[in-house]
Amino acid sequence: MLDYFDIDAKLSQEERLIRDEARKFVDERVRPDIAEHYEEATFPTELIPEMGEMGFYAPNLDGYGLPGVSETAYGLLMQELEACDSGLRSMASVQGALVMYPIHAYGSDEQKDEWLPKLGEGEAVGCFGLTEPEHGSNPSAMETQAEKTDEGYVLNGSKTWITNSPIADVAVVWARDKSEADTPIRGFLVETERDGVTTNKIDEKLSLRASITGEIDLNDVWVPEANRLPGVEGMKGPLSCLTQARYGIAWGAVGAARDSFEQARDYALERDQFGGPIARFQMQQEKLAEMATQITLSQLLAFRLAELKEADEMRPQHVSMAKRNNVRMARDQSRVAREMLGGNGITLDYSPMRHMSNMETVYTYEGTHDIHTLILGEDLTGIPAYNQ
Numbered sequence: 001m002l003d004y005f006d007i008d009a010k011l012s013q014e015e016r017l018i019r020d021e022a023r024k025f026v027d028e029r030v031r032p033d034i035a036e037h038y039e040e041a042t043f044p045t046e047l048i049p050e051m052g053e054m055g056f057y058a059p060n061l062d063g064y065g066l067p068g069v070s071e072t073a074y075g076l077l078m079q080e081l082e083a084c085d086s087g088l089r090s091m092a093s094v095q096g097a098l099v100m101y102p103i104h105a106y107g108s109d110e111q112k113d114e115w116l117p118k119l120g121e122g123e124a125v126g127c128f129g130l131t132e133p134e135h136g137s138n139p140s141a142m143e144t145q146a147e148k149t150d151e152g153y154v155l156n157g158s159k160t161w162i163t164n165s166p167i168a169d170v171a172v173v174w175a176r177d178k179s180e181a182d183t184p185i186r187g188f189l190v191e192t193e194r195d196g197v198t199t200n201k202i203d204e205k206l207s208l209r210a211s212i213t214g215e216i217d218l219n220d221v222w223v224p225e226a227n228r229l230p231g232v233e234g235m236k237g238p239l240s241c242l243t244q245a246r247y248g249i250a251w252g253a254v255g256a257a258r259d260s261f262e263q264a265r266d267y268a269l270e271r272d273q274f275g276g277p278i279a280r281f282q283m284q285q286e287k288l289a290e291m292a293t294q295i296t297l298s299q300l301l302a303f304r305l306a307e308l309k310e311a312d313e314m315r316p317q318h319v320s321m322a323k324r325n326n327v328r329m330a331r332d333q334s335r336v337a338r339e340m341l342g343g344n345g346i347t348l349d350y351s352p353m354r355h356m357s358n359m360e361t362v363y364t365y366e367g368t369h370d371i372h373t374l375i376l377g378e379d380l381t382g383i384p385a386y387n388q
């Protein structure tokens with residue numbers, strides 16, 4: 001596997017072990033069927049508990065049976081999952097960073113006791129409801145409302161593009177609390193079996209097909225006060241979760257690019273044209289050299305990001321730069337790999353076009369490329385340009 005600057009030498013034994021076990025799991029349990037799942041637009045749901053047993057959900061958190069592995073180990077894990085398919089990494093990102101993280105960081109003891117073990121083991125599935133039909137890049141304009149009643153809240157609104165909502169047991173739903181004058185945003189744990197919750201599936205996606213996506217409609221859904229996340233209010237709640245998930249994406253996207261590179265290199269060495277392997281042509285070597293360079297730069301960026309996170313020095317803007325760069329890199333390089341495979345490259349027999357198509361989603365979700373550009377622009381100039 002491409003590791004041109006020997007990052008392996010900087011890893012602990014535990015980090016190598018976690019990476020190697022994830023790679024083995026992916027190779028044995030997921031890779032053989034992933035193209036079929038992609039074609040059928042299904043997720044291998046039978047693997048959800050196995051992924052839990054493997055410790056794929058929020059292993060960087062501790063307590064409640066979670067191992068508290070290093071941020072580098074967590075990143076390496078995301079990289080191996082996404083080297084197989086972005087749908088697999090999305091499952092682990094949503095469950096770990098977008099559902100378990102807010103419960104861990106902002107939940108009551110009862111909420112943690114109830115949900116963290118089940119979610120960690122993959123006995124329950126969670127989803128994260130932030131995006132609305134009219135509010136994607138600007139979730140602070142959300143319309144979903146929570147109205148206080150004597151013993152709880154009544155929720156009304158619609159969320160869309162929600163990974164795993166049709167198979168979720170619980171949704172972390174972000175809503176405006178209408179009972180207070182400044183309508184603060186609050187997080188609620190909403191069991192999907194509650195009256196008034198519907199989670200229709202979104203069909204006919206051309207990207208991230210091996211991942212289930214849906215809506216969450218909330219029609220006078222009552223939840224008890226005990227279901228509100230007590231430890232946070234305002235946009236800090238959802239944005240802090242996104243920082244965690246984007247961190248995993250910055251690592252994961254490199255996996256998709258690396259897998260595309262490996263396929264292109266193997267293919268170039270085996271495919272003969274004009275009397276020998278296409279790998280002997282300078283034009284093909286230039287593509288491989290550029291791909292390897294871009295992947296290596298992204299690996300180094302992700303590795304340093306992990307050091308900053310571990311030292312508690314990582315800012316959301318660092319994550320924006322890494323997510324923005326590494327996803328764009330994977331989007332560009334998977335396309336070059338596809339090109340090197342000629343006609344065969346457009347089939348599901350090879351991974352690059354699947355990765356390339358997945359990258360359209362990864363480029364768009366968790367803050368579009370444009371939005372991360374604006375975050376960096378604001379950080380570098382002090383001038384926010386979102387509304388101009």
Ligand code: FAD
Nearest residue numbers: 128129130131136137161162163361364365366368370386
């Ligand atoms: P819009 O915000 O309408 O943007 C459209 C275009 O305008 C984009 O190119 C954008 O970059 C650009 N744009 C917007 N504002 C600006 C600006 N100020 N300056 C310049 N350009 C701008 N959401 C969840 O809450 N939970 C999930 O689990 C989840 N999973 C998803 C899974 C998939 C497969 C997909 C596709 C999306 C998912 N999302 C999820 C939603 C995702 O986060 C949003 O699609 C994303 O935030 C963009 O919002 P939008 O689609 O409404 O696009």
